[in-house]
Amino acid sequence: MTFLMRRPTFSIGLVITLTLIAIALxxxxxxxxxxxxxxxxxxxxxxxxxxxxxxxxxxxxxxSMLMVGAWNSLSTSLLAVAIGATLGTGVGVxxxxxxxxxxxxxxxxxxxxxxxxPILSAMLLGAFIGSGRFTAIIAIAVFMxxxxxxxxxxxxxxxxxxxxxxxxxxxxxxxxxxxxVHVLPNIANQIIVQVTIQLxxxxxxxxxxxxxxxxMPLGAPTWGRMLSDAQTFLGQAPWLALLPGLAIALAVMxxxxxxxxxxxxxxxxxxx
Amino acid sequence: xxxxxxxxxxxxxxxxxxxxxxxxxxMDLLPxxxxxxxxxxxxxxxxxxxxxxxxxxxxxxxxxxxxxxxGVLQGDFGNSYTYGVPVAGLIAERLSVTVPLALMAVxxxxxxxxxxxxxxxxxxxxxxxxxxxxFSHVSIAVPAFWVGLLLIILFSTTLGWLPxxxxxxxxxxxxxxLKALFLPAVAxxxxxxxxxxxxxRSAVLEVMNEDFVRTARAKGxxxxxxxxxxxxxxxxxxxxxxxxLQFTFLIAGAVLVENVFNLPGVGRLAYQALSQRDVxxxxxxxxxxxxxxxxxxxxVDLAYLVIDPRLRAGVR
Numbered sequence: 001m002t003f004l005m006r007r008p009t010f011s012i013g014l015v016i017t018l019t020l021i022a023i024a025l026x027x028x029x030x031x032x033x034x035x036x037x038x039x040x041x042x043x044x045x046x047x048x049x050x051x052x053x054x055x056x057x058x059x060x061x062x063x064s065m066l067m068v069g070a071w072n073s074l075s076t077s078l079l080a081v082a083i084g085a086t087l088g089t090g091v092g093v094x095x096x097x098x099x100x101x102x103x104x105x106x107x108x109x110x111x112x113x114x115x116x117x118p119i120l121s122a123m124l125l126g127a128f129i130g131s132g133r134f135t136a137i138i139a140i141a142v143f144m145x146x147x148x149x150x151x152x153x154x155x156x157x158x159x160x161x162x163x164x165x166x167x168x169x170x171x172x173x174x175x176x177x178x179x180x181v182h183v184l185p186n187i188a189n190q191i192i193v194q195v196t197i198q199l200x201x202x203x204x205x206x207x208x209x210x211x212x213x214x215x216m217p218l219g220a221p222t223w224g225r226m227l228s229d230a231q232t233f234l235g236q237a238p239w240l241a242l243l244p245g246l247a248i249a250l251a252v253m254x255x256x257x258x259x260x261x262x263x264x265x266x267x268x269x270x271x272x
Numbered sequence: 273x274x275x276x277x278x279x280x281x282x283x284x285x286x287x288x289x290x291x292x293x294x295x296x297x298x299m300d301l302l303p304x305x306x307x308x309x310x311x312x313x314x315x316x317x318x319x320x321x322x323x324x325x326x327x328x329x330x331x332x333x334x335x336x337x338x339x340x341x342x343g344v345l346q347g348d349f350g351n352s353y354t355y356g357v358p359v360a361g362l363i364a365e366r367l368s369v370t371v372p373l374a375l376m377a378v379x380x381x382x383x384x385x386x387x388x389x390x391x392x393x394x395x396x397x398x399x400x401x402x403x404x405x406x407f408s409h410v411s412i413a414v415p416a417f418w419v420g421l422l423l424i425i426l427f428s429t430t431l432g433w434l435p436x437x438x439x440x441x442x443x444x445x446x447x448x449x450l451k452a453l454f455l456p457a458v459a460x461x462x463x464x465x466x467x468x469x470x471x472x473r474s475a476v477l478e479v480m481n482e483d484f485v486r487t488a489r490a491k492g493x494x495x496x497x498x499x500x501x502x503x504x505x506x507x508x509x510x511x512x513x514x515x516x517l518q519f520t521f522l523i524a525g526a527v528l529v530e531n532v533f534n535l536p537g538v539g540r541l542a543y544q545a546l547s548q549r550d551v552x553x554x555x556x557x558x559x560x561x562x563x564x565x566x567x568x569x570x571x572v573d574l575a576y577l578v579i580d581p582r583l584r585a586g587v588r
Binding site for chain 2: 109116119126205230
């Protein structure tokens with residue numbers, strides 16, 4: 001509790017993130033209106049005139065679309081980061097256990113993957129296999145793998161130099177067991193922090209992809225697609241461009257603050 | 273030193289080759305080859321086979337890769353399906369928009385980030401520090417393309433000061449062109465500036481406690497001179513690195529921002545290629561941008577060695 005008081009960033013981040021998750025979950029069972037129902041008579045109504053946050057060019061309820069957008073954005077990003085983090089962490093700890101030439105090769109490959117911006121690899125994938133949620137998830141996940149591989153390799157290498165690991169080797173434990181018993185638990189904190197921060201980045205990327213029409217299928221409301229639709233009505237209905245962007249920025253900011261706070265919380269050496 | 277640069281350069285070449293091989297191989301593994309993309313789903317198997325033969329798609333993967341790479345090395349990136357012209361020329365033409373845009377964005381973000389970061393470090397925990405901390409938190413979280421939309425709402429549709437999009441072309445006048453690039457550059461620069469500001473702040477804070485800054489102060493230099501002449505230049509190393517690392521994000525941002533402002537740059541080219549399923553253009557743009565990122569990382573490495581002599585001795 002005292003920690004929450006002393007770290008306002010962490011608390012704000014936590015509140016924003018939990019609220020976002022709550023909204024996303026609620027949208028699965030309830031939204032004020034149907035997010036897809038079109039009522040042309042009520043089109044382009046400003047906030048409070050029709051519904052809580054107004055309507056879009058088809059008379060769809062913006063508040064409901066934003067809620068469903070939260071779910072779409074969050075679930076896509078979460079899946080992508082989960083895949084990327086699992087693969088990357090796996091690669092990182094295995095390479096840390098093996099070392100040698102494997103390390104050089106894996107790091108080189110990581111550099112290469114890292115060189116291709118996820119937006120571009122998604123566009124390349126989209127040109128071949130078509131756009132959709134799958135394309136977006138793969139493109140983001142692929143970009144996350146080297147991020148987590150580098151982090152875990154660096155962190156795991158340090159653990160391998162610790163005395164208790166040397167002792168374990170001396171006792172004849174094999175490298176796989178040491179990785180599971182000693183390495184993974186000791187780097188878990190850093191991975192959790194990184195997951196939080198990368199989630200923010202994934203939300204940004206996902207928004208960019210749906211803005212280009214590469215994310216969720218047509219008809220499914222996402223924050224990025226709402227922004228791309230809003231472009232045509234910037235003069236008449238600026239709130240259509242304002243609200244989804246605000247949602248993205250808040251979500252990313254919340255996750256970043258939470259990540260910063262977690263870093264302080266989980267790394268006792270850093271506490272001053 | 274020379275041997276070291278040479279070794280890094282060899283590494284650069286190997287990385288570039290691997291990237292090109294991976295892009296080529298992945299494209300080959302994916303369902304839907306270029307011939308069927310061109311012809312669509314309704315084409316008869318015979319027509320498809322004929323086109324595949326004409327495009328050399330019946331050859332083994334390695335043969336095609338070597339042929340493609342040979343072309344790329346001679347500046348032949350293949351022809352666009354939709355435009356029917358060499359992709360190399362298309363990219364070169366579009367770069368006359370993307371390069372000035374990116375340069376302007378980098379310049380703006382540095383101009384914003386370094387003074388803010390230095391001020392924040394000087395007055396640690398003061399009002400400046402709190403403000404810049406808030407600024408960096410917000411700017412890192414906002415998508416560049418959204419900032420672009422907001423700028424259009426404010427400066428184009430409401431105030432009418434600057435164009436909402438489009439590009440007159442450099443022939444139409446430098447001032448007009450720069451005006452068209454200004455808002456997109458600001459949109460790109462803002463998220464970048466937040467990251468740079470943070471790095472500048474922590475780097476300056478670290479350097480300010482070093483002996484050479486204390487010496488500078490002790491020999492009677494004013495706080496300002498000690499700061500700007502001794503502390504800041506040494507704090508720039510991490511800033512330069514961050515710029516290099518952020519290059520990937522700058523490119524991704526440029527793709528989106530060019531589409532918001534309807535600028536005929538390489539990013540817009542990629543988007544048009546995507547909607548027309550022009551796979552050759554797509555492949556080349558990705559190869560081009562990845563090459564650029566790799567080159568950038570190489571240059572950052574080199575800059576490191578030049579700026580910090582201590583590194584020359586230590587590196588393998």
